[in-house]
Amino acid sequence: MILPFHDQLDVRAAAPRVERHLQRGGLLAYPTETVYGLGSRAVAAEVRALARLKGRREGKPFLLLVASRAMAEAHGLRFTRSAQALSDRFWPGPLTLVLGGAEGKLPDALRGPEGGIAVRWTSHPAMARLITILGFPVTSTSANRPGEPTAPGTTAIVDQFGDDVTAGTLLVLDGGTLGNLPPSTVIDCTAAVPRVVREGAIPVEELRSAVGSLAP
DSSP: OEEEOSSHHHHHHHHHHHHHHHHTTOEEEEOOSSSOEEEOBSOHHHHHHHHHHHTOOTTOOOEEEESSHHHHHHTTEEOOHHHHHHHHHHOSSSEEEEEEEOTTTSOGGGBOTTSOEEEEEOOOHHHHHHHHHHTSOEEEEESSOTTSOOOSSHHHHHHHHHHHHHHTSEEEEEOOOOOOOOOOEEEEOSSSSOEEEEOOSSOHHHHHHHHGGGOO
16 A cells, blocks of 8 residues: 655554554654665564565664654663764764664664664654654655665656555555755764764764764
């Protein structure tokens, strides 16, 4: 199924269907401030189902989308001084922070080799509102199979994942065609001194300015 997802009226109409779909273990395709994403609830079995859909190799985790820093903290994620400074400056927005904590509260499949979980407070207004209504975070990975280009819209998603859409496994939220935007910048904040994992939408110099003396 494909649902319109352009404005707050669409969000309110879609939210009950999305919640029922996710509660049944279904998967979701949705727009973000960068590219279209694929996601699930942060439940171990559903994260594994997302990995199968994506064709993701074992050991490469997904990130987590939240609608507030409080939502991340409620799931046990720890904000170091640098993570606090970066989230104060750039959240909501295209900045992904790798945070420690959440042992026993989030699936270990989301945890990267450094022991942290990647999390972003999305600035996409419709998706942020949906997550607020749901009351729980949604996992996220780009809506493409490995080696394929990221999907700029729902046509490309259906081209790659049409069987799952037809089967009802994958529910698609149609937010229109997205621009050719860079992915989020990823910063590892599991230690006292932050480390750049991936350069992206936010320039590294702006990040250094935000953390001051903690910058590497």
